[in-house]
Amino acid sequence: MSFLDRITEGWRKNRKPGYYEDFDYHWAMTIDLDQCSGCGACVTACQAENNLPIVGEDAFTKGREIKWLRIEHYWEGEYPDVKLNVIPMMCQHCDSAPCETVCPVSATYHNQDGLNTQIYNRCIGTRSCAVYCPYEVRYFNYNDHTWESPLDQQLNPDVSVREKGVMEKCTFCIQRIRQAKDNAKDDGRRRVRDGEVQPACVQTCPSKAMVFGDRNDPQSQVSQSLNDPRSYKVLDELNTNSSVVYLKKVEAEG
Amino acid sequence: MNVSIQPALKSLQTAALIAVVAVVGIFVGYFIDFLITDNPEVSAPEQPIAFSHKIHAGDNEIPCQYCHTEARRSPSAGVPSVNKCMGCHNEVATESPLIRQVSEYWENKEPIPWVKVHDLPDFVHFTHKRHVQAGIACQTCHGPVETMDKISVHSRNNDGPTLLASTTGEIMNSETSAVAATQNDHWEMGLCLNCHKQHDVVDGKAVRVDDGGFDNGLDCWTCHK
Numbered sequence: 039m040s041f042l043d044r045i046t047e048g049w050r051k052n053r054k055p056g057y058y059e060d061f062d063y064h065w066a067m068t069i070d071l072d073q074c075s076g077c078g079a080c081v082t083a084c085q086a087e088n089n090l091p092i093v094g095e096d097a098f099t100k101g102r103e104i105k106w107l108r109i110e111h112y113w114e115g116e117y118p119d120v121k122l123n124v125i126p127m128m129c130q131h132c133d134s135a136p137c138e139t140v141c142p143v144s145a146t147y148h149n150q151d152g153l154n155t156q157i158y159n160r161c162i163g164t165r166s167c168a169v170y171c172p173y174e175v176r177y178f179n180y181n182d183h184t185w186e187s188p189l190d191q192q193l194n195p196d197v198s199v200r201e202k203g204v205m206e207k208c209t210f211c212i213q214r215i216r217q218a219k220d221n222a223k224d225d226g227r228r229r230v231r232d233g234e235v236q237p238a239c240v241q242t243c244p245s246k247a248m249v250f251g252d253r254n255d256p257q258s259q260v261s262q263s264l265n266d267p268r269s270y271k272v273l274d275e276l277n278t279n280s281s282v283v284y285l286k287k288v289e290a291e292g
Numbered sequence: 293m294n295v296s297i298q299p300a301l302k303s304l305q306t307a308a309l310i311a312v313v314a315v316v317g318i319f320v321g322y323f324i325d326f327l328i329t330d331n332p333e334v335s336a337p338e339q340p341i342a343f344s345h346k347i348h349a350g351d352n353e354i355p356c357q358y359c360h361t362e363a364r365r366s367p368s369a370g371v372p373s374v375n376k377c378m379g380c381h382n383e384v385a386t387e388s389p390l391i392r393q394v395s396e397y398w399e400n401k402e403p404i405p406w407v408k409v410h411d412l413p414d415f416v417h418f419t420h421k422r423h424v425q426a427g428i429a430c431q432t433c434h435g436p437v438e439t440m441d442k443i444s445v446h447s448r449n450n451d452g453p454t455l456l457a458s459t460t461g462e463i464m465n466s467e468t469s470a471v472a473a474t475q476n477d478h479w480e481m482g483l484c485l486n487c488h489k490q491h492d493v494v495d496g497k498a499v500r501v502d503d504g505g506f507d508n509g510l511d512c513w514t515c516h517k
Contacts, residue, residue, distance in 0.1 A: 155512065157516055196517060198414055198516075213417075
């Protein structure tokens with residue numbers, strides 16, 4: 039088979055309709071905005087789980103803070119009739135991700151679990167992915183970050199500490215997914231059970247607004263949640279086909 | 293008007309000289325770097341006690357996992373506790389000067405500060421458990437430990453993550469044995485990836501296949517973290 043044929047075959051494979059439904063797992067998350075109070079516990083949990091640095095005042099004022107998961111605030115109405123709407127925003131793990139196509143070194147790619155992943159070692163820091171991301175959820179390490187003792191003791195050993203010049207983003211806590219798969223193999227199971235793996239944010243959410251699971255399994259909690267009539271995707275008109283689905287807030291009429 | 297080009301040439305000469313020196317410097321620098329980084333050096337750190345794997349695993353044929361018990365059930369193979377050493381050495385060779393050192397640690401209730409030889413960089417996720425349970429022999433990656441008096445790895449003399457397993461090149465499998473043979477595979481991504489490309493997992497065991505490799509085993513996040 040010639041080189042060209044191989045490329046064509048690979049291209050066809052990736053262009054096949056329904057290719058993304060063939061995944062072994064298809065991790066997805068739903069966030070019920072009716073239950074979300076915007077408390078920010080998920081933000082803190084993410085920070086602790088994924089070794090996110092505290093960038094400091096200088097970097098913060100330059101807009102260089104790193105938060106894989108952030109709570110966006112939208113104010114509605116005029117004083118005194120103001121209303122606050124919140125929406126937790128993290129990497130949407132788009133199946134047609136704009137960021138993947140622009141990476142010159144393929145540091146970000148789609149893996150067999152339907153995750154949009156980032157390989158830190160491979161990243162050369164062009165930041166094009168951040169430019170193309172419509173959700174603005176990719177964060178660049180403008181500096182090397184250090185943890186003063188004893189804070190370095192709380193770093194998660196399953197997650198590498200990213201260095202300067204590397205792009206990073208939410209991974210759906212891939213280290214936990216890997217661990218769950220490992221446990222499943224130990225038990226002689228082929229698949230991870232529903233609810234066995236939870237990202238840090240889902241685990242922490244006090245109002246259980248977030249649900250995480252395998253979309254391929256029609257019985258899973260997340261699949262049930264996806265069928266909710268309130269469900270919508272952020273910036274769906276861009277056809278990113280994201281894996282994070284929000285359930286609209288129910289409001290009183292008038 | 294009479295204009296001389298001599299001053300211009302003078303500066304050109306200097307520029308040419310700088311260019312030549314720079315080019316030569318680059319080549320010499322590259323060569324020196326090549327000499328330093330691509331020449332594997334044997335790294336065999338001094339251990340607190342001159343423990344010999346040859347005597348234990350080679351001559352007396354003690355299975356690796358008798359002492360490294362965690363290999364089959366945890367990501368890390370683990371270093372045996374002093375308790376494990378004393379289990380045998382309460383009776384065996386108690387008068388040897390090296391064993392006296394061990395019993396000293398035992399009596400002082402202190403762990404032996406063994407020095408780690410085979411170390412992976414922090415961005416690599418590796419579990420012994422999966423590999424041992426798949427029936428891959430320890431020697432596949434660690435080399436013929438049973439012939440080593442002192443554990444050594446060939447390491448590149450830089451601060452990079454590369455180590456060179458001082459194997460005979462045999463990538464072994466406890467069932468099929470002699471799976472692939474590459475002389476002096478570096479202890480780096482290629483060593484992992486070659487094996488992952490050539491093997492499939494059938495009923496939890498690694499089996500040689502000609503092409504393909506196993507599902508999900510070639511995903512970057514299988515090993516990277």
